[in-house]
Amino acid sequence: MRRLFTVFHALGLMLVVFSFAYLLPIVTALIYGDYILVWDFLLTMLWTFSAGVLMWLLTKRHKGELSIRHGYLLVVAMWTAMPAFGTLPLLMMIPNLSFTDAYFETMSGMTTTGATVLVGLDNLPPAINIWRHELNWLGGMGIIVLAVAILPLLGIGGRQLFKAETPGPMKDSALTPRISETARNLWVIYAGITLACILALKWAGMNWLDAICHAFAALSLGGFSTHDSSVGFFNSPLIESILIVFMLIAAINFATHFLAWRSGSLRTYLRDAEAVATLILILGSCLGVGWFLWWQGTYPEFLIALRHASFNLVSMATDCGFASQDFNQWPTFAPMWMLLLSSIAVSSGSTGGGIKMIRTLVLVKQAGREFLKLLHPAVVNPMKIGGHVIANNIVFAVLGFIFLYFVSIASLTFALLISGLDFVSSFSAVIACINNAGPGLGVVGPAGNYQGLTDFQTWVCTVAMLIGRLEIFTVLILFTPAFWKR
Numbered sequence: 001m002r003r004l005f006t007v008f009h010a011l012g013l014m015l016v017v018f019s020f021a022y023l024l025p026i027v028t029a030l031i032y033g034d035y036i037l038v039w040d041f042l043l044t045m046l047w048t049f050s051a052g053v054l055m056w057l058l059t060k061r062h063k064g065e066l067s068i069r070h071g072y073l074l075v076v077a078m079w080t081a082m083p084a085f086g087t088l089p090l091l092m093m094i095p096n097l098s099f100t101d102a103y104f105e106t107m108s109g110m111t112t113t114g115a116t117v118l119v120g121l122d123n124l125p126p127a128i129n130i131w132r133h134e135l136n137w138l139g140g141m142g143i144i145v146l147a148v149a150i151l152p153l154l155g156i157g158g159r160q161l162f163k164a165e166t167p168g169p170m171k172d173s174a175l176t177p178r179i180s181e182t183a184r185n186l187w188v189i190y191a192g193i194t195l196a197c198i199l200a201l202k203w204a205g206m207n208w209l210d211a212i213c214h215a216f217a218a219l220s221l222g223g224f225s226t227h228d229s230s231v232g233f234f235n236s237p238l239i240e241s242i243l244i245v246f247m248l249i250a251a252i253n254f255a256t257h258f259l260a261w262r263s264g265s266l267r268t269y270l271r272d273a274e275a276v277a278t279l280i281l282i283l284g285s286c287l288g289v290g291w292f293l294w295w296q297g298t299y300p301e302f303l304i305a306l307r308h309a310s311f312n313l314v315s316m317a318t319d320c321g322f323a324s325q326d327f328n329q330w331p332t333f334a335p336m337w338m339l340l341l342s343s344i345a346v347s348s349g350s351t352g353g354g355i356k357m358i359r360t361l362v363l364v365k366q367a368g369r370e371f372l373k374l375l376h377p378a379v380v381n382p383m384k385i386g387g388h389v390i391a392n393n394i395v396f397a398v399l400g401f402i403f404l405y406f407v408s409i410a411s412l413t414f415a416l417l418i419s420g421l422d423f424v425s426s427f428s429a430v431i432a433c434i435n436n437a438g439p440g441l442g443v444v445g446p447a448g449n450y451q452g453l454t455d456f457q458t459w460v461c462t463v464a465m466l467i468g469r470l471e472i473f474t475v476l477i478l479f480t481p482a483f484w485k486r
Contacts (some may be wrong), residue, residue, distance in 0.1 A: 015052030109135030114223020140220025221320025273386030321438020
């Protein structure tokens with residue numbers, strides 16, 4: 001029980017930290033003269049700050065180091081509590097918005113899914129749009145990683161949190177000996193690339209609000225937009241090209257970006273087998289789908305087909321969720337291939353979701369090992385990726401993850417089917433949400449959104465976003481009897 005109080009103590013501290021996120025929309029509201037929104041955001045900031053302080057004070061005697069078990073519990077508690085507090089501005093400022101839809105919107109933002117239930121984005125107050133996109137940006141690297149950098153200063157260790165939240169199967173490697181320094185380095189790289197994206201989009205013709213919002217969404221692979229028609233609103237090949245570059249950057253392990261920056265050499269990327277596989281698969285698919293759309297007569301010219309295929313495929317494959325065309329109307333192969341890529345293409349340690357490329361490589365290598373073992377039962381054949389030997393315990397963990405991944409997809413899809421949603425919409429919604437990719441097909445396609453779902457269907461998709469962002473194990477382990485035993 002004492003450890004549970006330690007979890008609540010840490011959660012209170014993180015709510016205090018999270019309350020300062022309201023400063024950006026407050027400044028935005030001041031710039032645009034929306035003084036009523038200034039007071040609304042100040043009020044929600046005060047509520048969040050007060051709740052965090054109260055929780056911290058009531059559990060002050062119980063601060064201390066968290067076990068791995070309670071690190072998992074804190075991760076899930078934070079990723080469910082913070083979206084709840086994030087709903088307050090939306091509920092206060094958007095008429096007739098239910099808590100279910102508001103929570104879906106903020107969960108979508110913080111898990112970088114990019115699915116939305118809102119319409120009329122073009123007419124939303126700038127401060128609200130900034131708030132939605134800031135949730136994207138904070139969730140991109142993970143509020144937990146930010147906590148890893150801050151909590152040690154407050155007397156709470158962070159390594160257990162980092163292991164619980166960090167994407168990918170190999171979580172024990174660190175860029176620097178101290179985990180807090182690792183987290184700070186990742187945030188510096190993340191913020192620096194985001195600034196470069198903002199400046200590039202402004203140079204390409206966006207106004208400052210659109211540039212900041214879309215840069216936040218691109219680097220977090222969050223996919224929110226300030227326009228109902230998403231990036232298609234701009235109809236600009238230059239803007240699309242810039243976003244493609246930064247989405248691909250965000251799809252690569254940020255540890256690799258840091259190591260490349262520290263070494264001053266681009267060869268770091270060539271030594272990252274996962275990054276190479278990610279780029280080859282995505283860029284090769286752009287050419288293939290572009291040719292397919294031109295061959296099918298969807299677009300009259302190959303270059304036009306390549307332009308639209310490249311942007312929308314990169315957006316879906318990296319789990320960003322921007323759209324410039326209604327790819328729901330393309331021949332079925334193209335959007336289904338894009339959904340498949342959303343499951344496997346991005347690197348671990350990136351801001352994307354899904355299985356991750358490293359697990360895909362492990363599965364492919366393991367299949368090869370099994371074939372070889374059938375032919376030569378006594379052979380010793382250790383698995384190697386990028387020159388590194390992959391331990392068997394990692395292989396087993398990957399196989400367990402893949403099993404739970406597909407079981408989760410099947411279970412959630414059946415939950416939507418039993419509620420009356422059609423198969424294409426159900427399956428694609430679950431795939432899009434559990435991969436944190438955003439738009440699906442059918443009624444949740446890029447030309448629509450998730451507004452038409454019932455409350456039950458909305459909560460199913462919300463659960464899918466959460467377990468996808470926390471990579472399934474972190475959430476489902478809380479429902480095992482062994483977790484609660486001493």
